[in-house]
Amino acid sequence: MTSFDVPARVTTNAYDAIVIGAGHNGLAAAAKLGKSGRKILVLEAASAPGGAARGREFAPGFRSAGLAHLVNRLDPEVARDLGLTLAPKSGAAMPTVVLDGANEPAVLRGAYGETIDGVSVSEAEAFGKLREKLVYQAGILKRFLRRPPPQLGAIGIGDISTLAAAGFGLIRKGRAEGRDFLRMLLMNVADVADEYLEDDRLKGLLAFDATLGIHLGPRSPTSLLGLYYRLTGEVYGKAGGQFIPEGGMAAVAPAFLKAAEKTGVTIRCGARVGRILADRGRASGVVLADGAEFAAPVIVSAVHPRTTFLHLLDPAESDTGFLRSISHIRTAGNVAKLDLALERMPNISGLTGRDHNGRIVIARSMEHVETAFNPAKYGEFSPDPVMEIVLPSLADRTLAPDGACTLSALIQYAPYKLKMGWAAGKPAFLRIVLDILERHAPGIGKTIIAADLSAPTDIETEYDLPGGHWHHGELQADQLLINRPTRAASGYATPIDGLYLASAGAHPGGGISGLAGWNAARHILSGAKR
């Protein structure tokens, strides 16, 4: 029996499936389901689709494209299958620049530093070795991303072939490499970087990339997993690449939207779902906050799992142990997002004009990242945070008036549960961040027209994202694979028949990959019972 065999209860409209949330994962799920000829309705609470990739005007004439400011893990298979037209702007890959405020910048070119400027030849070579090893190891993990995690007790042929392929990947380069993978898998990124590198800037970059968006410092156990996750992303077949698409990040949401609309999916914005209807373990539809009711045998929730089970579904429909684990999902965000409206393009010290197009990371060293993390453990923001900066208007001129410029920064650590509260904390944190920017781009302060800092609490409100966590839950060992978001709902199917998860809170996690939504749709289409 497939999930579609059950007849829908006839009410105002009959759809084969309803997708809750028109974020990129919701749209990917809708597009994939729509492609099979089924009637799909997408319900979005906000007035426009896109989710966290939804653009907004943060100052008169200045727009931000949303939470993400570059693409580094859009899955090529998803893009091909859904016909996403998100291509990098022609030219060389987007570089990553590491600033320490003292030395010349280290500039990583190609996909994650195929070549590096600003470091010694021997250091570049050492980075190359480490990069090759990490990319190889990430490649072993990568094969798990495109399918539901294996369900213990119900391992299928597909799972066995994935596990076998992973096992083969493990020994492909010889036993020594296989052993090294098993040694490193749960290590912290600091120790791994120390084994290979001397240069503080490169170590700082690895530390930053491994921990961005995760409540871990580089010396926290398992912090290397974050870097693996980053390196499972690829651009044009190259692991660790990154780009801003033609038309800027503002093109991301429309691309997914187009893919969904192309397959005949109906998308309704301003339609906040109030409740998921379910009775005795089977979902049957949704009721909007305004009372309108839609019936469908399949409900795909592309919103946070906690919202799904604690707020949309009647708690009485779930078992106690399940709700207990859902309420234990760790989903407190750690990153603040800064949008600056500038009179003109800033001039970052030591950087060529061209490299201003890159991703600019401010991290002096591993210790810098670790020290920035320390206060976050105790509910305080970093007095000396690390950050990643992009100048979005360079790729998309429509974001700012002529001659003006926008700057977007992801800053950590900025814990969701700030002891002093973000109302009081935000002005202080903003001042700290602007001081840092001033040090690296002298004069930038005088050109600021508007500064819009989103603390995790603002991100939570703006995007309906519990904890303001863009992964919809910490991306750590205990919340991955068969435990994402929690065991009983880890395979897109949930304990409620007909209700599926498709957000970043499901496997494999966050970032603009489209995988969670696409995987969920494929799982539904497969007709698998669990």
Place this chain on the structure above:
Amino acid sequence: MNALTQPQNTTESRRAARNHILMPRLETPFHPRLTALDEVNDWYNWAGYKAPHSLFDEELEYFAIRSTAALFDISPMVKYRIAGPDAERYVNRLTLRDVRKLGINRVHYTAWCDDHGHVLDDGTLFRLGEQDFRLCCQERHLPWLLDSAIGFSVEIREETEEIAGVALQGPTSHAVLKEAGFAGAELLRPFEIGTFAHDGGTVTISRTGFSGDLGYELFVPRAAALSLWDRLWRAGAEHGIRAIGYSALNRTRIEAGFIVANADFVTAEGALRSDRVRLPDEIGLDWLVDPDKPHFNGRKAILEARQNQTLKHILVGLEIEGNIPAEHAIVYHRRKHEAGLITAAIWSPTAKRNIAIASLDRPYGTKFVSDLWVEIYAMRELRYQKMMKRATIVPRPFVKLARRTATPPGLR
């Protein structure tokens, strides 16, 4: 609050916090009366309380239940009060039976399960008001009950300490109540609750019990416990009232076919071994499961186990030849294939039969129901006398008494 948060009286509060070690076993509100009547000094630990196995003579105590009236202190029974706007919905999701069908001032026997459908405990649910319940059970469950309240507007409180309970069981129990002046108690139907004046407050009397006999359970605030005991004791003088311990009650509950958590089955949170947990259908509680009511904990797992026929055990009543109780004996099929274990067994003085409750491993008890044997090891002066006795599956209860359900009850 711990000692460290009160620096001004550090020593004092630390002393206060450790005073519990002076009383390693709690005494129930009725303890002064029990200890005054006690002749054999045979106590055991019931959920942290001192409780009597027997007070004077197990045999005579048994016959007090079956022939006259017996008082049994049930204060150690764990009691939770569940109240609030979502109380009914909450309890309905928590437990197996449909609470919507439980009327106000009614009691029903029920059980509750974890997500895997494994039984956490069984107990009685008292509906004291539209949204006011008391749940009585063997084991403690506060963390589970509180976690079950995620998303519900409901207040849950353990009231084991503050509420005293006493069971009055036996054919003259109603006469005792009448003599004690509880007018109207004769109208109580089985599983019905009444509220009566007592000692400036009220006593809750329900026609419930664990003996399979005519009987009542009375609940009062702790402070009114002794006056209630004395009132019943005085009224019972002419009706053969006796205070009894658990051994006698245990015999009657076996005759009635009732099961006891962590005696006849291992509760899901108490089990150390993964194969010891039990679905309701595996311990004879399938009749509690209501697939038609709204969702409840374990529903999916229980119904899947039924559909996939993955139930592994079954609880049965056995009648065994001879008169030697077969407690904890191994059950065999065709005298050689191990089929299960006897969890409770007695020679029943009322049924005049050798009876037992057993847990069998399916298909024994379902497909193979005859040619069952039990191996009894009777210790006779430092030598086991080994007996292979024929056992027959028989329906429970082993003893069924018309007076248990007759309303109004006969006065003798």
